[in-house]
Amino acid sequence: MSSTLLLQAGNLLADAGMTVLIGVVVVFGVLLVLTFVFWLFGVVARAGSHKPAATKPAPAPKPIKQPAPAPAVDDGVPEEVVAVIAAAIAAMSDGATRYAVRRISPARSQGARPVWAAAGIADNTQPF
Amino acid sequence: MNLWDAIAQIWEESGFARLLNFENGGWKNLIMIGIACVLLFLAIKKKYEPLLLLPIAFGMLLVNLPLGGVMDPQQNSLVPFTHEEQIAYISGTYEQVYPVSITEFEIDDSNEKNIVKMDVNGVETDVYKSGDDYYKIVEDAKGNRHFVVPQWQHFEQGGLFWYLYQGVKFGIYPPLIFLGIGCMTDFGPLLSNPKSFLLGAAAQLGIFATFFGASLFGMLPFAEDLGIAFTNQEAASIAIIGGADGPTAIYLTSKLAPHLLGAIAVAAYSYMALVPIIQPPIMRALTTKKERSVVMTQLRTVSKTEKILFPIFVTAVCVLLLPSAAPLIGMLMLGNLFRESGVVERITKTAQNELMNIITILLGVTVGATANANTFLQPKTLLIICLGLIAFAMGTAGGVLLGKLMYFFSGGKVNPLIGSAGVSAVPMAARVAQKVGQQENPSNFLLMHAMGPNVAGVIGSAVAAGVLLTLFG
Numbered sequence: 001m002s003s004t005l006l007l008q009a010g011n012l013l014a015d016a017g018m019t020v021l022i023g024v025v026v027v028f029g030v031l032l033v034l035t036f037v038f039w040l041f042g043v044v045a046r047a048g049s050h051k052p053a054a055t056k057p058a059p060a061p062k063p064i065k066q067p068a069p070a071p072a073v074d075d076g077v078p079e080e081v082v083a084v085i086a087a088a089i090a091a092m093s094d095g096a097t098r099y100a101v102r103r104i105s106p107a108r109s110q111g112a113r114p115v116w117a118a119a120g121i122a123d124n125t126q127p128f
Numbered sequence: 129m130n131l132w133d134a135i136a137q138i139w140e141e142s143g144f145a146r147l148l149n150f151e152n153g154g155w156k157n158l159i160m161i162g163i164a165c166v167l168l169f170l171a172i173k174k175k176y177e178p179l180l181l182l183p184i185a186f187g188m189l190l191v192n193l194p195l196g197g198v199m200d201p202q203q204n205s206l207v208p209f210t211h212e213e214q215i216a217y218i219s220g221t222y223e224q225v226y227p228v229s230i231t232e233f234e235i236d237d238s239n240e241k242n243i244v245k246m247d248v249n250g251v252e253t254d255v256y257k258s259g260d261d262y263y264k265i266v267e268d269a270k271g272n273r274h275f276v277v278p279q280w281q282h283f284e285q286g287g288l289f290w291y292l293y294q295g296v297k298f299g300i301y302p303p304l305i306f307l308g309i310g311c312m313t314d315f316g317p318l319l320s321n322p323k324s325f326l327l328g329a330a331a332q333l334g335i336f337a338t339f340f341g342a343s344l345f346g347m348l349p350f351a352e353d354l355g356i357a358f359t360n361q362e363a364a365s366i367a368i369i370g371g372a373d374g375p376t377a378i379y380l381t382s383k384l385a386p387h388l389l390g391a392i393a394v395a396a397y398s399y400m401a402l403v404p405i406i407q408p409p410i411m412r413a414l415t416t417k418k419e420r421s422v423v424m425t426q427l428r429t430v431s432k433t434e435k436i437l438f439p440i441f442v443t444a445v446c447v448l449l450l451p452s453a454a455p456l457i458g459m460l461m462l463g464n465l466f467r468e469s470g471v472v473e474r475i476t477k478t479a480q481n482e483l484m485n486i487i488t489i490l491l492g493v494t495v496g497a498t499a500n501a502n503t504f505l506q507p508k509t510l511l512i513i514c515l516g517l518i519a520f521a522m523g524t525a526g527g528v529l530l531g532k533l534m535y536f537f538s539g540g541k542v543n544p545l546i547g548s549a550g551v552s553a554v555p556m557a558a559r560v561a562q563k564v565g566q567q568e569n570p571s572n573f574l575l576m577h578a579m580g581p582n583v584a585g586v587i588g589s590a591v592a593a594g595v596l597l598t599l600f601g
Contacts, residue, residue, distance in 0.1 A: 016344065022595065038441075
């Protein structure tokens with residue numbers, strides 16, 4: 001390889017490397033600033049809602065002895081639905097009580113309308 | 129003309145004849161139609177990002193049917209007046225058919241000899257003669273004389289998609305999509321755990337690593353011959369696939385390398401659809417069973433005030449630091465402010481439903497229509513698809529590795545799997561983190577923890593696009 005080609009390759013590497021460096025520094029810099037700003041938000045929000053006399057220390061959550069078995073999921077129930085149900089239960093949990101989902105199956109009895117179809121019909125017909 | 133001649137003529141003028149004319153490149157169109165059909169199959173049967181893949185594939189199909197002309201640009205041209213029209217123009221009796229473009233040329237000592245007398249409506253009038261043509265002479269306010277050359281402004285109408293494509297070309301559709309995304313996104317998980325911003329930043333490492341890799345192709349001795357020596361603009365457009373954010377990829381590519389738009393859009397949306405297949409092996413390879421089993425503590429509740437202030441602060445910080453990211457970040461945050469303010473419910477509903485759907489249709493079909501045979505069937509396209517996959521994988525790895533670092537420094541309180549959600553792909557990447565985490569510990573719920581890095585990734589990829597736009601725009 002001639003020295004000109006080597007020089008060109010070196011310049012190419014240097015330019016690309018500099019772009020990567022600038023890009024990474026700027027992206028991390030901007031998001032670091034945002035992290036700091038919203039961390040401050042959190043500090044202020046916690047300080048504002050702090051009530052020293054009235055609050056009791058929250059009971060420590062019981063250690064998890066062993067993972068619960070995965071719930072039985074009927075065929076045709078999408079993973080998204082399982083994830084949403086699980087997340088909703090977790091969000092409602094106060095940390096002290098543990099819930100177990102044993103089974104997830106579509107609420108559809110013989111002759112009845114699927115629940116989403118019923119919701120859709122209700123949504124469309126309510127104004128009338 | 130007999131019946132057979134008529135049939136032969138109709139056949140020769142049909143798209144079928146062009147399609148089957150292999151010497152003239154008809155085979156390329158056939159291949160593109162095949163690719164469009166495969167994408168339609170993936171969208172309809174496999175449900176891979178159907179909302180965008182379906183219109184993209186159909187746009188691709190339509191533009192590759194010869195003679196359809198849906199993507200033909202509008203042709204503007206100036207047609208000189210005929211001799212009779214010039215005479216009529218001088219005498220003021222011409223009939224305007226199209227808009228007239230007027231060009232004036234000054235008359236000085238060098239061309240004054242071309243002024244002749246002409247009988248115009250019975251009056252001897254000075255006119256300028258050039259060859260067989262006569263032009264009207266006018267005087268300006270200073271008394272300088274000019275001769276006037278009128279021309280008809282003629283234009284041929286372009287194809288439907290060409291007009292719709294202007295919304296991509298001028299960078300209008302992607303920010304409008306971001307408006308809708310902002311209306312649909314809850315940044316609460318990010319606010320309750322601001323460290324997630326850093327995971328969103330780490331997942332953008334794939335973009336810059338791929339930019340570096342794509343730039344190096346220019347060093348290969350045969351790169352020029354194969355057309356794979358990427359310019360900085362092309363390398364940046366390819367690299368942004370790693371952000372796993374379709375509108376951002378389209379926005380940046382339409383600004384930097386519009387000729388690659390079709391290939392990059394197809395690669396970006398295909399990989400976003402394949403997140404559940406691409407990410408889990410990388411996540412498992414980079415983490416231990418113990419790390420994947422970490423149960424994270426519940427997120428704090430975020431007040432409405434914080435949620436309202438969030439879009440205002442993010443817009444101010446990002447736009448002041450990186451002005452080129454203003455259209456994407458600004459619209460994303462405007463949409464979020466609509467949502468969180470709670471006072472413009474009608475606008476919020478429109479932006480996240482009707483407007484979003486309309487723009488999705490326009491964006492999809494026009495981006496698909498840029499994938500014509502001549503621009504798509506090149507070695508570059510294959511390379512773009514490979515580099516896109518690398519960008520995606522490295523972005524995932526970047527997020528997980530920073531997650532591991534957080535796991536280490538937090539004393540095992542952070543599950544590194546949530547880092548993988550730092551690539552945008554909302555909410556698919558967060559669902560993948562939830563799924564992989566639950567495979568190790570069925571009682572673990574990582575979804576809301578992963579949503580933090582996931583939405584931070586949207587901001588991160590817009591910031592990364594802003595950096596690339598500033599450097600190469």
